[in-house]
Amino acid sequence: MYDYLIVGSGLFGSVFAHEAKKKGYKCLVVEKRNHIGGNIYTYEKDGINIHKYGAHIFHTSSQEAWDYINQFASFNNFINSPIANYKEEIYNLPFNMNTFSRMWNIKTPKEAQEIISKQRSEIKEINNLEDQAISLVGHDIYEKLIKGYTEKQWGRSCSELPPEIIKRLPVRYTYDNNYFNDRYQGIPIGGYTQIIEKLLDGIEVRLNTDFCKAKEELSKLAKKILYTGALDAYFDYSLGYLQYRSERFELERVEEENYQGVAVVNYTEREIPYTRIIEHKHFEKSSSPVTYISKEYPVDYKETGEPYYPINDKANMELYNKYKELAKTDEKLILGGRLALYSYFDMDKTILASLELSKNSLK
Ligand code: FDA
Incomplete structure (x- = not known):
């Protein structure tokens, strides 16, 4: 027993x-x-540890x-510093001074704060996720970096999604690309x-x-x-x-040493069906002559049988x-x-x- x-x-x-x-x-x-x-399972291929169920x-x-x-x-000492690709425009994440300077060609926190607070004030009433996101970060960041990504993630338009899905959207007025605030x-x-x-x-x-x-x-x-x-x-x-949302991960071996130069790239436009490309070798700075990438497609749980996000x-x-x-x-x-x-x-x-x-x- x-x-x-x-x-x-x-x-x-x-x-x-x-x-x-x-x-x-x-x-x-x-x-x-x-x-x-x-x-959290990982396995090795060509000297690269693959995160089978998404970036960990x-x-x-x-x-x-x-x-x-x-x-x-x-x-x-890996630091997560993801990149957003919106119609071939490249932005740093999380939203910080590097993002704002690329978006509006500005330099100072004061300039960024002025633009964001002006755009935020355009929303008078919050009825859906779109209103909520614009009221937190303004419409430029919403349109380019949130809208398409969120719609792909949930399989629904932002104007049909409830505002509670996004409670906070951290905005940093420093030139700091470290995604996490943890010690x-x-x-x-x-x-x-x-x-x-x-x-x-x-x-x-x-x-x-x-x-x-x-x-x-x-x-x-x-x-x-x-x-x-x-x-x-x-x-x-x-x-x-x-009910859950799920992801389908499509792993590809690419005969290149360095495919995207960073572990995580978010594709924030709606037209591209995947939300992210993970290049696994960057997690551990592998010197392998080839590389592996995973495209992440958000899908219904029924498609994969893998319950990821409740x-x-x-x-x-x-x-x-x-x-x-x-x-x-x-x-x-x-x-x-x-x-x-x-x-x-x-x-x-x-x-x-x-x-x-x-x-x-x-x-
Ligand atoms: P987990 O799901 O890992 O384990 C449950 C196990 O039970 C599975 O192996 C399953 O097969 C087994 N099982 C289920 N039903 C069974 C049955 N009937 N009989 C036998 N076995 C059964 N966290 C983080 O800190 N940083 C990160 O970057 C990420 N990234 C990330 C990406 C994605 C796509 C997801 C979905 C999650 C993350 N996470 C994360 C979260 C992380 O994956 C999570 O914290 C742990 O996997 C949780 O471990 P559990 O043991 O709870 O569940």
């Missing part, structure tokens, strides 16, 4: 399994994919999360999979095993179940389907809460991770949440 059956070998499940093993608990991890690591940049202001992850890998940032040298391998060292893992397809049989094997999969799937969608609107949250009530009736069941909690979590928050659960439940 196992103490814990852990469903999912992503970061959440793996951190918990590691902590449980350290305290002497016997764990079994089941994973429906053919590899460990969940969405570790960034945190939490000393605890940073110290924890550094036990399992050495991090480089720590980097990429693990050698990729993320080694972190999961080390976390799961000495723990039994069964790959290609979908818990939901053998629920009864697998549940009998352990005293407790930590479930990190989608909550509606656990209950066989008995109350209905939760759609936390009213209807979905009501459904999720019904499933959560149902989960409370199952005494063996513990929920954790981004899927079971129907939320988006960055990696640092995932580690902290898993450590918190470990502290509370493993004596």
Whole structure:
């Protein structure tokens, strides 16, 4: 008999399994994919670590999360400084003085503030996402850098999207292209999979095993179940389907040393169907003579079967809460991770949440 059956070998499940093993608990991890690591999985091709499920940049202001992850890998000094390409015009992101100077041919923060505040004041009433975005950054930035990208992301026009999707749009009046404000940032040298391998060292893992397809049989094997999969799937969608947005990643090998000169380029015009191109070699400054790029196409969850971004609107949250009530009736069941909690979590928050659960439940 196992103490814990852990469903999912992503970061959440793996951190918990590691902590449980350290305290002497016997764990079994089941994973429906053919590899460990969940969405942070990376693999090597021609000396380049490929981020299979989209760009993963570790960034945190939490000393605890940073110290924890550094036990399992050495991090480089990668700083995320993405570029936006709008109809061949190149802008720096996040919106900062480099962006404004390129957009309006100005030099000082005062000039930028004047232009933005004039454009912001044109919106008198906020009825949709378009109004919201213009009221935060003005129409020039909205038209060139937000509109097309957001419409591709959500598959709907900005004037039909609710304003709540964008709560803040950080605007920096400094010449600073560092996307994140966090104290720590980097990429693990050698990729993320080694972190999961080390976390799961000495723990039994069964790959290609979908818990939901053998629920009864697998549940009998352990005293407790930590479930990190989608909550509606656990209950066989008995109350209905939760909705997500997904992405299709198209990986290409390019016979060039340097394709776009930076890890991330956002394509912000609507006419280009993908939202971003990731060039993987820049994460770790690989000197490979070839390169790999991934084009990211936002798609409906039904197309890929991969639930990436929960759609936390009213209807979905009501459904999720019904499933959560149902989960409370199952005494063996513990929920954790981004899927079971129907939320988006960055990696640092995932580690902290898993450590918190470990502290509370493993004596
Ligand atoms: P994750 O989804 O990783 O793991 C769950 C695992 O459970 C999966 O392996 C799945 O196959 C398995 N599973 C599900 N159902 C199962 C079943 N029925 N039976 C068996 N196994 C089952 N964060 C960050 O800090 N910086 C970044 O740059 C990014 N970038 C980013 C890009 C994209 C496109 C996404 C979607 C997400 C990010 N993230 C991120 C977030 C990051 O991916 C996230 O924090 C972790 O992957 C969460 O780990 P979990 O273990 O919760 O879920």
